[in-house]
Amino acid sequence: MNGTPGRPQLADLEVGQTVGTRNVTLERRDLVRYAGASGDLNPIHWNERFATEVGLPGVIAHGMLTMAAAVNLVVDWAGDPGAVVDYGVRFTRPVPVPDPGVATIEVTAVIGVVDVEARTVRVDLTVTVDGARVLGKAQALVRL
Structure with missing residues (x-):
């Protein structure tokens, strides 16, 4: 086969094919680090009292952190972060992060569309915490 070794080949992919699964754990210190890095x-995202006063179940992960944790599975599968040319999600529910403890984000990536002419695949992500979807319509477009 042609292409870069270790990278997926368009001819080998089909709709419905699972390209990977991953569990990502987040704890409070991850939220603090992300807050500092992102501004x-x-x-x-860090104050339990405040979070519950505004009606949340407790401190929650940043939406963009959750989004990034999910797409990293696709980036690793593609073998090149630049191959992901589009990515979008709908935030469907917050990700509570207990203290002490961790929130476990479960990610499954499946091929949704193969476009041979454009040399792209749409990867559909199922992203859940404790069995509940936290990201909806999570889709990454990958150019191979």
Whole structure:
């Protein structure tokens, strides 16, 4: 086969094919680190009292952190972060992060569309925590 060794080949892919699964754990210190790196210092991501006062189940993970944790499965599968040319999600429910403890984000990636002419595949992600979807319509477009 032609292509870069270790990277998926368009001819080998079909709709419905699972390209990977992964569990990502987040704990409170991950939220603090992400807040510092992103500049998103909203107290719902670090202050339990504040989060519950505004109606949340407790401190929650940043939406963009959850989104990034999910797409990293696709990036690793593609073998090149630049191969992911589009990515979008709908945030469907928050990801509570207990203290002490961790939130486990479960990610499954499946081929949704193969476009041979454009040399792209759409990868559909199922992203759940404790069996409940936290990202809806999570789709990455990958150019191979």
